[in-house]
Amino acid sequence: MIKHIAVTTSGQGLHEFTPEVEAAVRESGIEEGLCTLFIRHTSASLLIQENADPSAKDDLERWFNRLVKENDPLYTHQTEGPDDMPGHIKAALTASTLSIPIAGGHLLLGKWQGIYLWEHRHRGGKREVVVHISG
């Protein structure tokens, strides 16, 4: 089963969409199998992270922004603004695809794990994630 999930972001940062993926698994009716996510963009990523404490998400964002700076004199590719090249670099350093096993009709996530879309552009937008579920 293939399903498209749209995640709308309003700017940089982690946007959890675990419930939408769980809903797709439920809808598939598959009890045991594999759920694979693929993001159709090169300036946003997929991430499994702790969903308990918002400060962990903030620190992650700020640490990453310090590592991958805007307006770095190294960049020649600036077509779409100062967050263009940092977005590509961040996407290269993180995941475009994730595969999570399913058992008992649920994703086998750890107790504190959530599924996030990591937006790397300031303006955000409507991001498309493809979900593939097999039994």
Added chain:
Amino acid sequence: MIKHIAVTTSGQGLHEFTPEVEAAVRESGIEEGLCTLFIRHTSASLLIQENADPSAKDDLERWFNRLVKENDPLYTHQTEGPDDMPGHIKAALTASTLSIPIAGGHLLLGKWQGIYLWEHRHRGGKREVVVHISG
């Protein structure tokens, strides 16, 4: 087939568990297919790396510890100690899931490749990896 593998770590670093994954593939009886690994934690990762020379593993660990420092004044999330936030950042920069094709009843790993659990916490512990094998 879904199987749970427990990897017990005694501290930071790379812990190879290729034999445990190979055993799961053998047990499944699947000759050609795909083996997917998923780690149920956000302060440890999965990694395919060279298994020939221990110095490569040591350098990797030390390089990563220099990039992602403890006690960085940037952090606000310190609930579980100085290795808490660095663990989350390291997990974000590395893999939570891996998928390795199977042929002839064996993982199609390259000659020098091994499968590692990368522990990012000092205390280590019992880490849970879910293995999904499909034919």
Added chain:
Amino acid sequence: MIKHIAVTTSGQGLHEFTPEVEAAVRESGIEEGLCTLFIRHTSASLLIQENADPSAKDDLERWFNRLVKENDPLYTHQTEGPDDMPGHIKAALTASTLSIPIAGGHLLLGKWQGIYLWEHRHRGGKREVVVHISG
């Protein structure tokens, strides 16, 4: 279906091989399913990136070479030259496996996405990627 694709590289950088993967999907005859790629090396990676503008690829390469330096006094593992350890670190920070859904007999890549092999060694060589396609 399992297929081996050889990607020959002449040195560091991003080498697109989307057409070879698309050809494997066509050959499989699978209309809806999942295509998983696995690289059998620890000094080269797989990457989904923008395929529109070559300057983005160049900036990515130069940014990464600045982050993961050659001849870093931290390294003890130098057996195969100054690009040996940087190759392992770069591989750890990027992907060894990718999974892309298939629909209508085609990879569900975004409009600007291409599939790349990222060579981390100066000399390059013949790199082996395993493609697993399931319906």
